[in-house]
Amino acid sequence: MQKKLFSSLKARLLVSILSIIIVSNLFLVCFLFVNSRNELMKSLAEQNSNFTYSTALQIHNINDREYKMLDSLSKLPLIRDESVDIRKKWEMINAISKEDSSYIGMAIYDEKGIGYTTTGKYQDLHTREYLTKALKGNVSILDPNWSPVNGKLSTFYAVPFYGQDSRQAGAVVAVVDSLGLCQTVSEMIMGKNSHPYVINIKTGKYVAHSDVEFLKQEKSLYDNVPAELESVIRKIKSGEFGSEFCVDKNTKKEYSVSYYPVGGYTDWTVICSAPADDFLGGLNRLFLLAVVIFCVFTFFAVFIVSAFVLKLLKPLNVLKSSIKMIASGNGDLTKRIEISSDDEIGEVVSGFNEFIEKLHKIISDVKASKDRLLCFDSKLQCSAENSNSSISNIVSNIDIVNEEISKQSNCVDATADSVREVADNISRLDSLVLEQAKGTENASAAVEEMVGNIHSVNNSVEKMAERF
Template sequence: MKFHFNRSSSLALKIVVRISLLVILTCSTLTAVVLYFYRTSQEQQVTKSMERSGRDAGKLVDMKIASLISQIETVAQRDDVRSMDWRVQKPVLQREAERLGFSRFQVGDTSGQFRTTTGVSLYAGGEKYFKYAVSGRAVVSDVLYDSVSDGIVMVVSCPIYDEKKTVSGVLAAVTSASSLNTITSAVDLDYEGGCFIINAAGEKMSGVDYSGKKKLENDLRNPEARTGGSMEELVRVEKRMIQGKSGLAVYRQSGSDWYLSYTPINNGVWYLGVIQNKNQAMAVIQQMLLRMIVFALVFIAVGIASGILLARSLAPLKSVSEKITEIASGKADLTKRIDFHSNDEIGGVVDGFNTFSAKLQDIMRVMKQSKDTLVNAGQNLKDSTHDTVSSITQILANIDSVGNSISAQSLSVDQTASAVNEIISNIGSIKQMVEVQARGVTDASAAVEEMIGNIASVNSSMEKMAEAFRELEDRAVDGVNKQDDVSARIDMIEQESQMLQDANLAIANIAEQTNLLAMNAAIEAAHAGDAGKGFSVVADEIRKLSETSTSQSKTIGDQLQKIQDTIKGIVVSSAESKLAFTAVSDRIKSTDALVKEVATVMREQKEGSAQINVALHDMNDSTAEVKNAFIEMSAGSQAILQEVQSLQNATLSMKDGMEEMKIGARKINETSSLLSEISSQMGDSIEDIGCQVDQFKV
């Protein structure tokens, strides 16, 4: 590290600053070394303490889990429970659940059907706790959602053995998920923190309040576990936990550093994590740091005091520096001397400066005398130069005046020439436009004549079209009349079909009456016995004829109904067709009127076009006369242009001569100006030297 001092910094200040920096650097180095070794030792002790705390907590939780399993196995070994008689098991298990603090007991057979002490039946054949128990292994299940209690629970299960030591059922105790929180909260921690348990999927078994919840929490699926999230480091440690090894890690969350010691529990199915505040564990280092800072500040204060005492012994040197600065300033009094007597190096410096001041006083006295002579000579040179510059400036002004007049004349000649050229150009342009106009008038005349012919052709076509529309209108009126006749005939057919329908209804009634007569005849023939058999045959034939007539009448009625429906459709279509014919007739009349109106307009346009054609012929004659006049004007303009060009050449020659005279006069003026500038600079230099010399008092 380098510190830069200004030249004006005192020697005393430099000595005090450097001594202070030396003391600060020494104290800082000692403090850093001591803190490094102390921190390393403290971190090792805290690390061992945290690892030991994690292992002890794991053993405690395993003991609690083993105690739960032991309680359930003890209940499962009772004879009344092993009987698998639910009427005997239920009251016993209800008392045991109340004694042991479980929510309920439930007993299942080997197929997975369970009965609970709360009176509910359920199937749990797919649950892990049932599969383990039925295979002969007592377990504590993962926390899971229970539909019976509508909450998150933990299940402790074990097999029930019969007299032959064969698994005859499964006993399961259900308790709230908060039971695991009660177990982990019993772990003693040295610092702020807590415990939690997760399974291999990362789901929280404890460390979470599952009251009122139906889903398990999982940090691995938390959105805050993504890169840059607040739980990123914690989730990274949890992934190491579920690898099945014990360890210690440090992570940062919510602005604080935390220790996390972890170990597998419950036969490697779960993983216990113990969290403790790292800042609290390392607080003793902070206290040590404060003490070291206090000691360092004391040593720094002692070093600064020593530097100040040393700086005071150099105070006379500061007085010498101030007096030298005063003499070396622009307005110096060379008659002054430094009154200081010493036999050391500082005294030698002062004596040498006094000798230098005496010599400088003699030099300044001689320069003051020479300054007055230089001032007089410079003033004489400046006056002579000023007169010469004034004369040359007058000559140059006269040359510029003549040159400006010639330039104005040249400009006027140029403008005249430009105007004549522009007139000639405009005459040529107008001539071309007149020629274009003549061609346009000729073309327009031809076009108008052609248009007149086309109008005549259109008039002929319009007359033919009007004749065609009149004929079409007559045809449309004839079509409307024929459509009215068709409508009348269709109405007559509809009425006649209704009469056929009435006749068919009469036939049906006759057939029905005939059928009744046949039935009566059959009855009478039956009453007559053998004498009426012949009459019975006739009655039967009459009945068949009546049935045939009825069937045919129904068929004829259906066909007549269809015919009537078709006739009704034809009537509607006929009405619509009549309306269409009427609309067509009206449109034809409107179109015929428009055609007549167009024919009238076309006749008027034919007459207007003839008048335009006459006007175009008159315009063509006028254009030819204008064209001849412009040819004569162009020849006169060319003669004027030749005279103007001769005048322009003469003016240009005069302008070149004046330009050469101006250049020569300007060079003389520049030389005079340079001489005047040198004279001014010389006067300024003499004045500057005088100002500097006059500042010294001799």
């Protein structure tokens, strides 16, 4: 029971101290991790939003550069001069763009949509979407697609030009290699290996992507939209911009998604989606490192606290051993437990030493009393032996007295018979009595004295019998 008690006390102390250490450190680690993660998520959202905005601005500047270049060409006197052959105009604008490898070619069309394509063919293309808008006086851009004219993935920019009388005379078209736009977004990296991409918010089709196959296959972001991205898609369609976190239900991964419209004359929006682990990996590793440090710290804390508790409870263990020795009857009451602390345990040990001191005194007194009792016992044994011999003598004497009493009783009975006979004789000899009054009185007194002696003897015998 004592062993269980001490073990339980030690266990309670260890559990209490270690619980405080573990809970406090675990709370601190979790608190720091959660707050760091929240701050990092905010920073990530802001960083991703700025990154997306920067990408959108860069693409906007690319488009704006093309528009400005086409606008500059459309304002050249040669282009505006209606008397100049359209073929010469085509040759001039292609000669200007030939120095830039990003251009597939230039095309120019009259107000009816008839003119020279990038390949130099004279064709009627007034049904093309980009040209239809331009012939209506609007700046237009056609999403990248495979051109049936040049057979390349091309982006068409179209700007109207006007004659000297301010009447629209046609449209100037620049055809840019869309791979350049894809190269631009592929060079921009968010996180570990995430690239932004550009879509048309009306159709959802990819305008620029690091993987050209998305454009070749004319994939759309709006095809099979995951439920967790529906709210994001609605905001993208409405032309909003922002940044938020979404969780892929299939992979359970968290993504940081930001979107920003390109603006200008396009319906394009730049989207950047990067796994949160790309940015939280360092924090997660730091958290794992903190957990490892916490485990190591806990191990050393267990070792140190165990040693401390064992040292703290050492006097109690000695006290336990002393109590066991005393309980077994083999304890040395002259020994005292050394007091090594001034705390409550030291007070308990001091009280135990005082108890042992008093117990030792009591036991010493008991031993002295025992020695005296043994002496008295020997004397009593001698007295008892003497008393036994005396009693034996008394018993033998009583037996002799009993025999004498029996004899005297028989004599008394004979005497009584003689007395009765004498009494009869006295009654018969009444007449003689009167004559012999003095003699009879004397004889009667003698008889009464004898009877009294007999009664006295009987009383003495009875008392001796009772005492025996």
